[in-house]
Amino acid sequence: xxxxxxxxxxVENASKSFGAKRAxxxxxxxxxxxxxxxxxxxxxxxxxxxxxxxxxxxxCDDGMVEVLGHDITRSRTAALSKLGIVFQEPTLDPDLSxxxxxxxxxxxxxxxxxxxxxxxxxxxxxxxxxERKDEKVRALNGGHRRRMEIARALVHEPQVLxxxxxxxxxxxxxRSAITNHVHQLARDGMCVLWAxxxxxxxxxxxxxxxxxxGRVVRNGKAAELGGSEGLYALFDTVxxxxxxx
Amino acid sequence: MISWFNCMMAIIWxxxxxxxxxxxxxxxALVRPLLWLFVFAAGFRAALxxxxxxxxxxxxxxxxxxxxxxxxxxxxxNAMQSSLALVYDREMGAMRLLMTSPFPRWWLLISKLLxxxxxxxxxxxxxxxxxxxxxxxxxxxxxxxxxxxLLVSGLMLGAIGLVxxxxxxxxxxxxxxxxxxxxxxxxxxxxxxxxxxxxxxxxLLRDICSWNPFTQATEAIRFGLYGKFSPEAALWLMVxxxxxxxxxxxxxxxxxxxxxxxxxxx
Numbered sequence: 001x002x003x004x005x006x007x008x009x010x011v012e013n014a015s016k017s018f019g020a021k022r023a024x025x026x027x028x029x030x031x032x033x034x035x036x037x038x039x040x041x042x043x044x045x046x047x048x049x050x051x052x053x054x055x056x057x058x059x060c061d062d063g064m065v066e067v068l069g070h071d072i073t074r075s076r077t078a079a080l081s082k083l084g085i086v087f088q089e090p091t092l093d094p095d096l097s098x099x100x101x102x103x104x105x106x107x108x109x110x111x112x113x114x115x116x117x118x119x120x121x122x123x124x125x126x127x128x129x130x131e132r133k134d135e136k137v138r139a140l141n142g143g144h145r146r147r148m149e150i151a152r153a154l155v156h157e158p159q160v161l162x163x164x165x166x167x168x169x170x171x172x173x174x175r176s177a178i179t180n181h182v183h184q185l186a187r188d189g190m191c192v193l194w195a196x197x198x199x200x201x202x203x204x205x206x207x208x209x210x211x212x213x214g215r216v217v218r219n220g221k222a223a224e225l226g227g228s229e230g231l232y233a234l235f236d237t238v239x240x241x242x243x244x245x
Numbered sequence: 246m247i248s249w250f251n252c253m254m255a256i257i258w259x260x261x262x263x264x265x266x267x268x269x270x271x272x273x274a275l276v277r278p279l280l281w282l283f284v285f286a287a288g289f290r291a292a293l294x295x296x297x298x299x300x301x302x303x304x305x306x307x308x309x310x311x312x313x314x315x316x317x318x319x320x321x322x323n324a325m326q327s328s329l330a331l332v333y334d335r336e337m338g339a340m341r342l343l344m345t346s347p348f349p350r351w352w353l354l355i356s357k358l359l360x361x362x363x364x365x366x367x368x369x370x371x372x373x374x375x376x377x378x379x380x381x382x383x384x385x386x387x388x389x390x391x392x393x394x395l396l397v398s399g400l401m402l403g404a405i406g407l408v409x410x411x412x413x414x415x416x417x418x419x420x421x422x423x424x425x426x427x428x429x430x431x432x433x434x435x436x437x438x439x440x441x442x443x444x445x446x447x448x449l450l451r452d453i454c455s456w457n458p459f460t461q462a463t464e465a466i467r468f469g470l471y472g473k474f475s476p477e478a479a480l481w482l483m484v485x486x487x488x489x490x491x492x493x494x495x496x497x498x499x500x501x502x503x504x505x506x507x508x509x510x511x
Contacts, residue, residue: 055341080345083345091338109347
């Protein structure tokens with residue numbers, strides 16, 4: 001199923017409506033292993049709806065979503081086992097410790113206890129969270145919670161990492177540390193899809209998909225779209241015009 | 246297969262830990278039936294005469310009669326509490342973690358139901374222990390024989406709760422469940438009065454009570470506590486369990502498109 005040229009993520013003509021409201025319209029994208037794809041859009045652009053389609057939380061009305069060649073609807077198990085997901089809303093159990101939350105997640109992904117212990121240690125170390133493994137999540141600050149969610153998303157060794165506005169509400173230093181870390185994961189070969197409304201989180205080499213009112217209005221390398229300055233201008237035009245430029 | 250079992254055990258373990266962390270939940274689960282036992286049943290003891298009906302072989306006091314119904318009540322409230330937690334998880338986003346597990350949704354559903362039942366069985370045994378201290382004791386074999394009845398009735402009530410939670414859009418709507426589901430289920434059952442007593446006042450009321458799934462749960466527990474088996478209650482309980490589990494599976498198939506239906510787009 002997964003060939004050498006199989007894209008890590010493939011979305012083809014995906015559409016989704018909620019009643020009369022069209023949240024996504026004919027969205028297509030592909031992402032290769034090692035690619036960092038930033039889905040950029042203002043609130044209401046359809047980023048989270050796209051994210052929900054990619055994670056199988058919602059079904060497409062039309063179109064399809066594939067993860068490493070596995071259709072998210074028809075081969076849900078195979079597709080989800082390759083996906084690491086960081087949701088915008090916190091999904092940690094505040095009454096459990098960091099390692100208990102990680103163990104729970106490992107079990108939900110069918111990882112054996114012995115393997116879990118090994119992977120939890122490695123992922124927490126990667127995110128500088130080892131010292132906090134016995135702390136209750138309730139006692140962690142926002143930045144540490146976010147790091148923990150990223151560590152958790154990596155524990156089953158996914159090949160594709162999806163993050164939905166992961167830096168919302170964090171200070172600049174933590175934001176920068178998390179952004180750099182995830183960019184490094186992409187350089188190491190992981191396919192990353194990062195939904196955001198913050199242009200400064202996008203690197204020069206990243207692929208940018210500019211989403212507006214449920215449609216892709218620009219798609220290309222950040223450098224080709226004029227780097228940060230070009231993206232700011234483009235994003236600003238979209239925001240002010242309220243329509244595709 | 247081991248990974249499937251590990252997944253189920255983790256869901257049960259998490260529910261257990263959540264229960265331990267919410268000590269007030271444990272005490273309120275105990276206080277409710279104990280109030281019924283110590284206050285309500287004590288007051289009704291003199292007013293209510295009960296004839297000898299199976300599984301009883303002699304006259305029993307009202308306190309003894311009411312205990313199986315209170316065990317079922319603990320399970321009913323626990324099932325509703327679990328479904329409330331599901332609505333909360335859905336609103337807060339925690340449900341997404343479960344829904345994006347690669348295991349089949351029907352397995353996650355069964356695990357979630359078993360987790361709730363495990364907690365409710367612990368609550369029932371804690372209640373039976375307090376009742377024993379109060380002087381209401383059952384044959385030793387009954388404490389073991391009641392376990393299958395508690396398991397099946399807990400699963401059935403949990404399935405009802407899950408079907409309800411899938412159809413509730415927000416926590417605010419949950420209050421209606423108390424008025425339209427919990428109270429009618431409890432009062433229109435054999436938890437407080439035997440069926441023949443109901444028939445004396447209204448045959449229609451008796452019929453409604455006999456069709457109530459909660460009545461079958463109560464009767465299965467009542468027989469179990471005396472080390473006996475009621476084929477009728479067991480059969481109906483299994484039928485209701487199958488029906489509500491099927492409804493659950495249908496709801497779960499549609500659940501994913503409901504998780505975000507209130508938030509069109511961001």
